[in-house]
Amino acid sequence: ETGVTQTPRHLVMGMTNKKSLKCEQHLGHNAMYWYKQSAKKPLELMFVYSLEERVENNSVPSRFSPECPNSSHLFLHLHTLQPEDSALYLCASSQTLTSPSPLHFGNGTRLTVT
Amino acid sequence: AQKITQTQPGMFVQEKEAVTLDCTYDTSDPSYGLFWYKQPSSGEMIFLIYQGSYDQQNATEGRYSLNFQKARKSANLVISASQLGDSAMYFCAMREGRSSASKIIFGSGTRLSIRP
Numbered sequence: 001e002t003g004v005t006q007t008p009r010h011l012v013m014g015m016t017n018k019k020s021l022k023c024e025q026h027l028g029h030n031a032m033y034w035y036k037q038s039a040k041k042p043l044e045l046m047f048v049y050s051l052e053e054r055v056e057n058n059s060v061p062s063r064f065s066p067e068c069p070n071s072s073h074l075f076l077h078l079h080t081l082q083p084e085d086s087a088l089y090l091c092a093s094s095q096t097l098t099s100p101s102p103l104h105f106g107n108g109t110r111l112t113v114t
Numbered sequence: 115a116q117k118i119t120q121t122q123p124g125m126f127v128q129e130k131e132a133v134t135l136d137c138t139y140d141t142s143d144p145s146y147g148l149f150w151y152k153q154p155s156s157g158e159m160i161f162l163i164y165q166g167s168y169d170q171q172n173a174t175e176g177r178y179s180l181n182f183q184k185a186r187k188s189a190n191l192v193i194s195a196s197q198l199g200d201s202a203m204y205f206c207a208m209r210e211g212r213s214s215a216s217k218i219i220f221g222s223g224t225r226l227s228i229r230p
Contacts, residue, residue, distance in 0.1 A: 033218075042118075043205070043220040056217065088157055099147030099209050100166055103218060105159035 003027040006091050006106035013081065014114055021076040021109045023091030029104070031097050032074040034066060037088040037108070049074060050097050081113045117141075118206055120221035127196050128229050134181070135191040135224050137206030146210045148189040149218070150180070153203040162204075165189055193226075201228045 004025045013019050025032065034046040048056035049068040063085075065077040074091055088110050092103040117140040127133040139148065150162040165173045165180045173180040181190040193200055206221040 040222075042222045045217055045219070048217075090157075090159060092159070099145075100164050102149055102161040102164055103151075103159070103207075104161065105151075108157040110157070 004091060004093055004104050004106035006089075006109050008109060009107065010110045010112075012112045012114060013078070015081060015083075017081075018077070018079040020078065021089055021091075021111075023074040023076075023106055025072055025074075025091075025093040025104070027093055027095075027104060029093035029095050030071060031094045031101075032068060032071070033092040033094075033103065034074065034076050035090040035092065037090055039087075043090070047076075048097070055097065078111075081111075083113050086111055086113045118208055118219055118221035120206055120224050122224045123222070124225040124227070126227045126229060129198060130195055132192060132194045133196050133200075133226065135193070135204050135206075135226065137189045137191065137221060139187050139189065139206070139208050141187075141208065141210055143210040146208055148180070148182070149207040149209070150178070150189075150191045151205045151207060151220075152200075153205065153223070155202070159205070163191070196228050198228050198230060201226060 007022045031050045033048050036044045045058050046060045047066040052068045063080050067075040088108045090108045091106045094103050095101040119138045146167045148165045152160045163173050163175045163178045165182045172182050177194045179192045203223045203225050205223045207218050209218040
């Protein structure tokens with residue numbers, strides 16, 4: 001069983017809806033990440049948090065809004081999404097922000113925007 | 115700028131054979147780390163192996179080993195005695211040690227299919 005849990009596993013939403021993705025890590029890590037995985041494209045880093053502070057915001061549209069209330073939880077709030085936002089959203093955590101600390105991923109949320 | 119290249123979009127290998135998945139990278143930072151991940155159809159990304167740029171020996175983890183050729187900037191993953199459960203997408207990734215420490219960038223992946 002993964003130490004990083006994401007809910008929901010699947011989400012279908014209309015372009016006018018507001019929804020949130022949740023991520024929880026049980027590994028005692030200090031850093032958490034959101035990645036987007038679209039078909040036939042490499043994983044795209046969206047946001048990075050270290051000790052609840054955002055340290056990276058990779059030119060992500062404002063319709064994606066992250067929240068990190070504590071070092072174990074990470075949210076991605078979604079509103080007025082576009083069909084091209086349909087993708088697998090992966091949450092990850094790592095012990096620190098530097099090598100050799102690998103990322104530990106959750107199972108992802110498969111998002112479909114209709 | 116960081117860059118990771120995986121030139122093999124797909125590979126078919128007979129069960130029990132060894133397989134090499136290619137990865138080349140580009141960085142101007144002398145300190146960096148290289149990672150390999152496996153992604154089965156379930157979607158979870160599974161960490162396999164890590165190689166640091168200053169490590170003197172090639173990394174090994176069970177049936178996985180990393181053929182690290184620093185001068186050529188390549189970090190190929192070798193899977194020995196392949197099994198049906200090895201069928202998955204495999205991603206090479208890199209994080210620079212000093213600048214952009216928070217960024218781990220990924221290659222486009224190689225889909226490995228093991229034939230019985």
